[in-house]
Amino acid sequence: MTRRIEGEARRAVIRAQEQARRFGQHFIGCEHLLYGVAGADDAVGGILRARGVTPERVDEQLAALVRRSRSAAARQRDLDGEALDTIGVDLDAVRARVEQAFGPGSLDRAGAARSSRAKRDVTGHLRVTRQARACLKRSIRAAEARPDGRPDTAELALVLLDVRASAARSILATLGVSAPELSAEISGAL
Amino acid sequence: MESTLEIAEGAASQDPDVGLRAVAALRELAERLEVLQIENARRLGWSWQEIADRLGVTKQTVHRKHGPRIGRRS
Numbered sequence: 001m002t003r004r005i006e007g008e009a010r011r012a013v014i015r016a017q018e019q020a021r022r023f024g025q026h027f028i029g030c031e032h033l034l035y036g037v038a039g040a041d042d043a044v045g046g047i048l049r050a051r052g053v054t055p056e057r058v059d060e061q062l063a064a065l066v067r068r069s070r071s072a073a074a075r076q077r078d079l080d081g082e083a084l085d086t087i088g089v090d091l092d093a094v095r096a097r098v099e100q101a102f103g104p105g106s107l108d109r110a111g112a113a114r115s116s117r118a119k120r121d122v123t124g125h126l127r128v129t130r131q132a133r134a135c136l137k138r139s140i141r142a143a144e145a146r147p148d149g150r151p152d153t154a155e156l157a158l159v160l161l162d163v164r165a166s167a168a169r170s171i172l173a174t175l176g177v178s179a180p181e182l183s184a185e186i187s188g189a190l
Numbered sequence: 191m192e193s194t195l196e197i198a199e200g201a202a203s204q205d206p207d208v209g210l211r212a213v214a215a216l217r218e219l220a221e222r223l224e225v226l227q228i229e230n231a232r233r234l235g236w237s238w239q240e241i242a243d244r245l246g247v248t249k250q251t252v253h254r255k256h257g258p259r260i261g262r263r264s
Contacts, residue, residue, distance in 0.1 A: 079222075080215035087212045094219065102226050110222035113259060 004140050009153045012036035020126055023066050029129045030160055030168035034058055037157045044153040051182055052175055061171040131166055135159045154190055158183055228256050
């Protein structure tokens with residue numbers, strides 16, 4: 001699919017991938033694509049940055065997203081005794097029995113063994129989330145009307161601005177940017 | 191000790207935040223018990239097939255998940 005994306009739009013997708021990797025993420029989402037187009041060396045990138053959607057500011061929001069999901073993962077790693085208690089499972093009792101059988105600290109050791117498996121280096125091709133894939137497909141379709149038929153950063157940006165309930169949209173909202181206004185400006189500049 | 195009623199309320203919690211956290215915690219707990227039990231079984235010389243039978247999964251599944259860490263029978 002990405003073979004049909006060339007030029008600055010392709011570089012935007014590559015920047016998105018590099019950014020995901022930098023955060024140790026195994027996927028490319030709309031939020032990474034937004035980072036990618038924000039850094040575009042063309043008119044569309046210029047409009048985004050003039051409106052405050054700069055790579056630096058998107059990067060800050062990406063970091064915040066990662067922090068939030070990491071703290072959820074950490075909560076899981078720590079074994080949430082409080083949550084288990086709500087379904088009538090007494091973690092202290094389970095821990096006591098497990099450690100009796102497998103030794104002191106065995107339940108925590110099993111958790112560490114599991115998380116080291118999850119922390120493999122992020123290499124090779126990253127998975128593209130369903131929503132990001134849909135965005136790329138839509139931008140390719142939108143570009144079919146163009147003479148060259150290749151999506152530009154404009155198509156990609158417009159699709160990202162249009163998708164509701166995406167991480168990209170919530171980043172824009174946090175930055176205080178109106179997606180419809182930004183779309184209108186980009187469409188007007190085409 | 192919580193009353194039976196209180197436990198039942200927790201288990202049937204209508205608050206997704208409470209309910210989903212409980213599911214995640216229970217899953218993590220089950221995964222850790224699986225790690226400990228499989229390590230132990232392998233130490234005692236159980237085959238991947240025997241382990242998979244007890245867990246109700248295929249041998250491939252259990253080996254793919256735990257094989258790289260636990261390795262061959264010692």
